[in-house]
Amino acid sequence: MKNKLVKNLRYVILAAVLIFVTIQSYLHATIGGKDYASIHALCPYGALESLYSLIFSGTFIKKIFSGTFILLGLTLILALIFRRSFCGLICPFGTIQEIFGTLGKKLFKKRFELPKKIDNPLRYLKYVILFVTVYYGWKTAGLWMSPYDPWAAYGHAGEGITSLIEEFPIGSILLIVTIIGSILYDRFFCKYLCPMGAFYGILSKVSPGKITRDENTCVNCGLCNKNCPANIKVSESKTIKSAECLNCQSCILSCPMKDTLKFKFFGKGITPLAVIIIVVSIFFGGIAITKITNVYQTTPAPITSSTTLTPEEIKGYMTIQDAATALKMDINELYKKLNIPTTVPKDTKLKEVKNFVPDFEFEDAKENLETTNVPQTTNVPQTTPAPVTSSTTLNSEEIKGSMTIQEVSTALKIDISELYKKLNIPTTVPKDTKLKDVKNFVPDFEVETARESLKK
Structure with a gap:
C-alpha cells in the first residue's frame, strides 16, 4: 500500500511539472514573452548551449536567461548525487512519454523491446546528438537545435499548425515519432535521442548513489525488469551502474521483497520516498531561493522609465x-x-x-x-542606405537585415563560401537573399544571432 502511494506521489509531481510548463509555454506563445517564459528558458539544455557564450563573451544567447542556468546547475547537482533523477522524477518530456506509454500498455497489453543488436547501438545515438548540438550551439551562439527539437515543437504548439510547420518542421516530425515510439517502447526519446539525458548519464557515472540488489532475498520474479522504463535487466545485476538508469525508483517500488532492492548513497540505504522528497526539495528549493534573492529570471526584465536600450x-x-x-x-x-x-x-x-x-x-x-533623427518636413528627403560596393567596408555590427548575403560578403571582405559557414546556412540559399529573408529558407535564422556569429 505504501509503495503504491509513493508511486502516485511520483506521478503527481511529474504531472504538476508538465502542466505548469505547458501552461507557461501556451501563454508565451499566445500572449507573449514579456511575462511568460518560453520553452527554451525553462529547459536546462538551453543553458548548456549558451555556456560558451557566457564564458567567453559574458552574455546569454537569445531566449536564455539566468534562470535557465540555475535549472542547469540544479540538475547537474542532482545528476552527481542522485544520478538521472531529474529524468525519472521531474522531466516533463519524460512525463509525456510515460503518458503515451501507459496508453500503449492498455492498447497492446504488453511493452515491446527492440532486439539488442538494434537497441544497443541506438542508445549511443543520443551521445552523438549531444556532441553535435552543443558544438553548433557554441559555434553559432544560438539555439541551433530549435527547429529540430521535438520539445521546442511541443512548447510552440499553441501558435498553431502553420507555425509548427514553418518554424519546427523536423521538430514536429520528431515529436510525432516520439509519441508513436512511446506508445510502443518505454521512454523512447530518453533512451535513443535525448542529448540532455546523455549528458546526465555521463555525470551519473561518478555518482556515489546506486541501486543495489540483494541476491539472497531476490526471488527472480522479474517485476523489476518489467517496470524499468529504461529496460535495464535489474534482476541480473548486484549493482545498477548503467548510465541509462533514470533513478525513477520504479524497480524498487515494484519489488515484492522488502529491502531486496535499495538505493544506496555511500553504502547507506535511502527509501524511495526519501529519494523523491530530497530530489524535489533540491530542485524546487533551489528555484525558490534564487527567486527570493532575485537571481532566478526566465523572462526579460520589465521596461521601466529607467530602462535604456539601443x-x-x-x-x-x-x-x-x-x-x-x-x-x-x-x-x-x-x-x-x-x-x-x-x-x-x-x-x-x-x-x-x-x-x-x-x-x-x-x-x-x-x-x-x-538612423539619425531627421526632421519630418516636406523639404528634407528621407535618407536611404548607401549602396554596397567593392569599396564599402563595414564591421559586423553595421550589417543590416536589408543587406543581401553577397553584400555582406563584399562589405566584410569575407569570401562568400566562408560567410555561408559563419552564418551556418546552406549554400543553397541564394546569395541575393536579404539577411532578414534567410529565415524563409532556415526557420531558426535570426539577424541578431548572425551578427554575433560574424564577430568571431
Whole structure:
C-alpha cells in the first residue's frame, strides 16, 4: 500500500511539472514573452548551449536567461548525487512519454523491446546528438537545435499548425515519432535521442548513489525488469551502474521483497520516498531561493522609465510604448520612425504591427530606428542606405537585415563560401537573399544571432 502511494506521489509531481510548463509555454506563445517564459528558458539544455557564450563573451544567447542556468546547475547537482533523477522524477518530456506509454500498455497489453543488436547501438545515438548540438550551439551562439527539437515543437504548439510547420518542421516530425515510439517502447526519446539525458548519464557515472540488489532475498520474479522504463535487466545485476538508469525508483517500488532492492548513497540505504522528497526539495528549493534573492529570471526584465536600450536591443515582444520608453524617444516621433499611423494602438507588440500595417517588417523598422533623427518636413528627403560596393567596408555590427548575403560578403571582405559557414546556412540559399529573408529558407535564422556569429 505504501509503495503504491509513493508511486502516485511520483506521478503527481511529474504531472504538476508538465502542466505548469505547458501552461507557461501556451501563454508565451499566445500572449507573449514579456511575462511568460518560453520553452527554451525553462529547459536546462538551453543553458548548456549558451555556456560558451557566457564564458567567453559574458552574455546569454537569445531566449536564455539566468534562470535557465540555475535549472542547469540544479540538475547537474542532482545528476552527481542522485544520478538521472531529474529524468525519472521531474522531466516533463519524460512525463509525456510515460503518458503515451501507459496508453500503449492498455492498447497492446504488453511493452515491446527492440532486439539488442538494434537497441544497443541506438542508445549511443543520443551521445552523438549531444556532441553535435552543443558544438553548433557554441559555434553559432544560438539555439541551433530549435527547429529540430521535438520539445521546442511541443512548447510552440499553441501558435498553431502553420507555425509548427514553418518554424519546427523536423521538430514536429520528431515529436510525432516520439509519441508513436512511446506508445510502443518505454521512454523512447530518453533512451535513443535525448542529448540532455546523455549528458546526465555521463555525470551519473561518478555518482556515489546506486541501486543495489540483494541476491539472497531476490526471488527472480522479474517485476523489476518489467517496470524499468529504461529496460535495464535489474534482476541480473548486484549493482545498477548503467548510465541509462533514470533513478525513477520504479524497480524498487515494484519489488515484492522488502529491502531486496535499495538505493544506496555511500553504502547507506535511502527509501524511495526519501529519494523523491530530497530530489524535489533540491530542485524546487533551489528555484525558490534564487527567486527570493532575485537571481532566478526566465523572462526579460520589465521596461521601466529607467530602462535604456539601443535600437539593436529592441525586441518584437515589446510594445510601441515599451520601445519609446526604452529608447527615450517621444512616442509620436517613434510612430514616424516606424512609418506607421498613430491609429495603431501604442500597446501593440512590434511583431504584431503587421496586423494593422501589412507591409510592416520588424527588421526594417529596427534599421529605421538606428538612423539619425531627421526632421519630418516636406523639404528634407528621407535618407536611404548607401549602396554596397567593392569599396564599402563595414564591421559586423553595421550589417543590416536589408543587406543581401553577397553584400555582406563584399562589405566584410569575407569570401562568400566562408560567410555561408559563419552564418551556418546552406549554400543553397541564394546569395541575393536579404539577411532578414534567410529565415524563409532556415526557420531558426535570426539577424541578431548572425551578427554575433560574424564577430568571431
